[in-house]
Amino acid sequence: MRRRLLAVFLALVGLAACQPEEFTEAEKATIASLSLSALPPLAADTTNRVADDAAAAAFGATLFFEQRLSRDGTVACATCHLIDRQFQDDRPRSVGLATTDRRAMPLAGVARAPFLFWDGRKDSLWAQALGPLEDAREHGGTRAAYAHFVANAFGDRYERIFGPLPDLAAVPAAASPLGSDAEKAAWQAMPDAKKREIDTVFANLGKAIAAFERTIVHQPTRFDRFADAVAAGKTPQGEAALSEQEVYGLRLFIGRANCVTCHNGPRFTDDHFHNTGVPPVDGLPDDTGRAAGAKKVLDDPFNCLGIHRDGSDEACGELRFMVKEGEELERAFKTPSLRGAAARPPYMHSGQIATIEDVVDHYIRAPASVSGHSELKPLKMSEKERAALIAFLGTLVE
Amino acid sequence: MNRRTILVVLAAIAIVAAAAFIAFRMMMTPPEGLDLARSKASAKGLYAVAIAPEKEPLEQGPLHSWILTVKTPDGAPVEGATIAVGGGMPQHGHGLPTQPQATAYLGEGRYRIEGVRFNMSGWWEFTFDIRAAVGNDNVVFNLTL
Numbered sequence: 001m002r003r004r005l006l007a008v009f010l011a012l013v014g015l016a017a018c019q020p021e022e023f024t025e026a027e028k029a030t031i032a033s034l035s036l037s038a039l040p041p042l043a044a045d046t047t048n049r050v051a052d053d054a055a056a057a058a059f060g061a062t063l064f065f066e067q068r069l070s071r072d073g074t075v076a077c078a079t080c081h082l083i084d085r086q087f088q089d090d091r092p093r094s095v096g097l098a099t100t101d102r103r104a105m106p107l108a109g110v111a112r113a114p115f116l117f118w119d120g121r122k123d124s125l126w127a128q129a130l131g132p133l134e135d136a137r138e139h140g141g142t143r144a145a146y147a148h149f150v151a152n153a154f155g156d157r158y159e160r161i162f163g164p165l166p167d168l169a170a171v172p173a174a175a176s177p178l179g180s181d182a183e184k185a186a187w188q189a190m191p192d193a194k195k196r197e198i199d200t201v202f203a204n205l206g207k208a209i210a211a212f213e214r215t216i217v218h219q220p221t222r223f224d225r226f227a228d229a230v231a232a233g234k235t236p237q238g239e240a241a242l243s244e245q246e247v248y249g250l251r252l253f254i255g256r257a258n259c260v261t262c263h264n265g266p267r268f269t270d271d272h273f274h275n276t277g278v279p280p281v282d283g284l285p286d287d288t289g290r291a292a293g294a295k296k297v298l299d300d301p302f303n304c305l306g307i308h309r310d311g312s313d314e315a316c317g318e319l320r321f322m323v324k325e326g327e328e329l330e331r332a333f334k335t336p337s338l339r340g341a342a343a344r345p346p347y348m349h350s351g352q353i354a355t356i357e358d359v360v361d362h363y364i365r366a367p368a369s370v371s372g373h374s375e376l377k378p379l380k381m382s383e384k385e386r387a388a389l390i391a392f393l394g395t396l397v398e
Numbered sequence: 399m400n401r402r403t404i405l406v407v408l409a410a411i412a413i414v415a416a417a418a419f420i421a422f423r424m425m426m427t428p429p430e431g432l433d434l435a436r437s438k439a440s441a442k443g444l445y446a447v448a449i450a451p452e453k454e455p456l457e458q459g460p461l462h463s464w465i466l467t468v469k470t471p472d473g474a475p476v477e478g479a480t481i482a483v484g485g486g487m488p489q490h491g492h493g494l495p496t497q498p499q500a501t502a503y504l505g506e507g508r509y510r511i512e513g514v515r516f517n518m519s520g521w522w523e524f525t526f527d528i529r530a531a532v533g534n535d536n537v538v539f540n541l542t543l
Contacts, residue, residue, distance in 0.1 A: 030519075112462075261490070261518050266458055270517035272495045317461045319495045323512025328492055375490060 005196075023251075027119040028230055030254045035227035036220050037267040042111055047304055047310030048164045051214060057160050059154070060212030063205060067134060071097060071140035077132070077209065080104040086340045087216060089206050092351020096138035099283050103351045106340060108265050111214040116316040118333045118349040119271060119293025123319050124309075125210035127302040130202060141260055142176035142183050143202040150205065163205045166197035173275060199301070210223070218267065218339050223250075223395040242395055249392025252385055259389075262335045268396070273332035277367045277374030278348045287350070288371075290332040294324055323336045330372025342393040356393060416437075428489075428521035428542045439471065440535035445528055446471050447537045452510070458519060458543045461496065464511040465504070468528055475507030479530035483511055485523045496523075519543050 023031065032038060050056035050252065063069060064077045080094040081087040087107035089095075095385045102118055110116070116128035132138035133146065150158050151165050171194060187195065196310035225240035236242065242250065253259045262270050273290035280287060285322040297319065302308055304316035325333060348351040353362055364386065366376035381389075408451055437448035445468050452463040468476040481500035486493035498513040522541045528534070 140477060199482045261520065264517075270459070270495075318512055321461065321498060323493075323495065323497050326493075373491075375492060 006228040010018060023230060027251070027254060030260060031227045031250070032231035033264070034260070034268065036218055036224045036230065036266050037228050038379050042214065045124070045210070045214070046315045047124055048210055049310040050161055050207050050211050052249045053161065054210060056208045056211040058212075059157050059161060059214055062154070062157075062207035063209050064212055068153065069139055069141065069146060075139045077129070081107055082290070086344055088344055090344065092346045095134070096135070097140045100135075101287065102349055103346070105336065106344065107213055107216045108218045108339065109337060110212070110216065112267065113271055115271070115293075115297065117293065117335070119289050119296070120334060121293040121296035122300065123297050123303050125213055126203065126206035127300060129206040129209040129213075130302055133205075134176055142174045142179045143198050144175035144187070145173060146205060147171065147198050148173060148203040150201065158204070161208065161282045165201065166194070171198060171288065181214070195306050199308065206302070208293070218337075219398070221339070221396050221398050225358060226395070243391065245388050246392045248385075249388035249390070252389050253392055255315045255391060257379060257381070263338050268338035269334065269335040273329065273334055274375050275328075275331045275369050276361070276363075276376050277369040278333070278352055279367070280348045281352060282371060284350065288330070288331055289349070291325075291329040294322065294329055297322075298324065327372055332370050332372070338393060339396050341396065342390070343397045354388055360389055402528065409513060410457065432542065434522065434540055434542065436535060436539065438539070440528060441535040442533070442535045443471065443511050444533050444535040445469065445476060445537070446473070447450070447526065449524065449539055456474070456543065457540070458481060461513060461515050466500070466509045466511050466512055467492055467507050468530070469507045474534065476528075477503065477507065479528050481511070482527040484525045484527070486520055487520055489521055490518070492517050515540070516543050527531050
């Protein structure tokens, strides 16, 4: 009798625990939506008239790797965005002229992001490129110095793409509204018309760099081959096959673990900002994420509504309709893509979490945020499930 | 089966049901029987309101526009209304990821609502506060993505 009871009990519990062999139609649709095959063609960027100009992209590549675009000739974009490391630097916080407060983001697919940086303080790829160039801890230079440098080193290439450079004879060697006191004073002393000309050259450098960065895209991985086979109603085989553990992880990812809620679409990001209770780093200035970033992008003279935008302001919907304030912005940071993530520790906006295992544990524990509200809810997850989720993330690497 | 067998079977069923319920909650599945009508009366019945995305199919991700049509219950278009747009995801406790606005009156009681984005899958509420000569009222639509 007792054995029969046990059998009945185990059969029923087993029914709840076992995984169905086949994906449901809803699961198949979600899996297909995550494949790179579902990525629409990259939309034109009408705010950058050279966005898809090959000469501009080539010039942008030159600038991207150019160390002389810095105060002391040692820092290029490529210093923290390494071409053989997913265009990031494996450091918790990037180091230009000095150590910054944030982790470098990888660049694949970056042209599709409506807002740039962890806090979205820039609203276009070309405006983004300008930030680090004048940040004292990154490239540390000034827009006046960059205008002189480009005129001297790349005058012909610049002018073939953007037209004549302005007369720089009376422009100080170093001047910027964001530099040192002396650089600010030099900037203030310039006539407004000259300031505007220098700003235009500066914005154009950003536009060339953006044209190059638009060519940096995600490559299909084992997951994409698997997803395409599933979507086509075929059994994934060979290079498209996932292990049983990886499939289990995928089911959790799109199901009970709720990862796909924010890590959605072919880039595994919703391009939005979320408070996930990631703790601040001791010793760093308080970082409120999107709350501060929203103000910065609205005030940015190089934003979509500023005079350096090409095309019409119809392209500025993201800026016009963004959430500008409120508690939901407090300590909210951009959802990073999970493509390649398993191969690029450490994690989070300031490298707070060292390993992918620790990241999954963070989501399981769902700690409260020090301010604002974390959107996470604690997860019940066995060791086997945790391992499966991590195994699945590995299928997004190559 | 004796009473004890029945009890154990019932206990097992209860465990399965509880597990299923927890799984259901964790999946954040929209509630069953959610009213997904895209036209309805406003809360106090002052207006007959309808919504439609400017382009079908409705997509998760891109910024897009909707057309909101406001009429009186007897079908007369409501002009000159002030519309405030809101909403969010009740199961996640957050609002819309953007601040949509009524940017144009298109005639026949139709208003263009610009700047809408649904960045996550699941149940969304899409709400409109309508202020016009007839009075102030509001309406809540449910959408699932």
